[in-house]
Amino acid sequence: MQALNLDYMAGLVPVLLGYLPLTLGMAAAGMVCALILACGLAVIRVSRLPVLDQAAKLFISFFRGTPLLVQLFLFYYGLPQFLAFLVSINGVTATIMGLTLHFSAYMAESIRAAITGIDRSQTEAAQSIGMTNAQTMRRIILPQATRVATPTLMNYFIDMIKSTSLAFTLGVTELMGATQKEAASSFLYFEAFLVVAVIYWIVVEALSWCQKRLEKRLNRAYQR
């Protein structure tokens, strides 16, 4: 067997790092949109709004029940067959939309669990001093639920960063796509994929560090 080509790997690092902003950008955009959508879904599910609750249930069931890759193909390649205007949606937008829909379904459930997990006595106490339902939600429940939901939401964000690698199948050259192409011309597969694995790993490690700091901050009220 041949030796590891370290020169090639070193040369590949700056090339691949050039694609990191796109990968992180798609994940960040997806995360922001998914959070907004997930909060909406969670509130609908918690408050059991008629019709909307059923719709939310169906939405979550579908987007949690099918692979992200299937969803991306369905929307990017499939739907334009019937809705011609969807052709104008490019691969990057389609990826962000796919990540948003897919991950919002998961996140809605963990936000819902965080909200329902807050002890009933908190709501009762808030109401006893005359807070309305909306006030109770905003001032009492959500701040506590945020603390509970943060670790799982960060988990989803990490998962989302890695899931952007599927964008290559929609013609988007992001981190994984760029690696795939470099490997296809050098045929140094191990070197190329090892470099990209380490890049993903470092990014996720950096995020985990941020998560720790964030959790510490959210825990301040509970420390004695």
Added chain:
Amino acid sequence: MTAFRTLARTLAITSLGLTTLLGTAMAAQADTLRVGMSGGYYPFTFVERDKLQGFEVDVMNAIGEQTGDDIQFVTASFSGLAGMLDSGRIDTIANQITITPERQAKYAFSAPYVYDGAQVVVRKGNDDIHGVEDLKGKTVIMNLGSNYETLLKELPYADEINLKTYESNIEQDVALGRADAFVMDRTSASQVIKDKPLPLQLAGQPFSRIENALPFRDNEEGRAQRDRVNQALETLRDNGELKAISEKWFGGDITEAPQTEGAEKNSDDA
């Protein structure tokens, strides 16, 4: 509703920013030719140190110089290219597209600009397989959506071949010994074996003649683009530029129709 609007706006802004970053063109301008390719088919279209290059890239740029079109390359996995052409995301595909009757019925093809042959490639040292006739009972792999799949399925003993299609990296799986052979065009295969570290060898002679051309959508706009490109190809052929590009990448001329049936290409020893 506000949430929805914010979502829509965020999407619009991010996609706008990222699109510019990526350089993917959306709308076809009159003087822009959007050319799809895989960027993973050495040495026709490949990426090295972030630079898209290869025979197809040079040919398309030369064509653009002739027609005055702005050539814009879009890379995507090979199997996705046809869908992108059909849905109008690109105008043509420069990826060694072989002319077949089925494709001819659907697309407006340019004049052929590469003459090649379908080649069986095996792991170095595999002397069981000397050509397409030895593939019975073997695992043979190829790129999804490629014409070689059709070629093999037309063989009388096709159901005795274990045929598998991949998205990419077929060379590696044969080099590793997971599959017995892959099928590719002779020119790329020879070049990969010559230039790259994979332990591979050609198995016998090419088994089918193939002609490569650029497919365009078969409508008024597509045919107009095709005609412009054909004119450019003719000029490039006459002034020797096409030949020069071929010699640069392959050390031989693959753009000229072979004179005799089954003529050997001069590039390589088998």
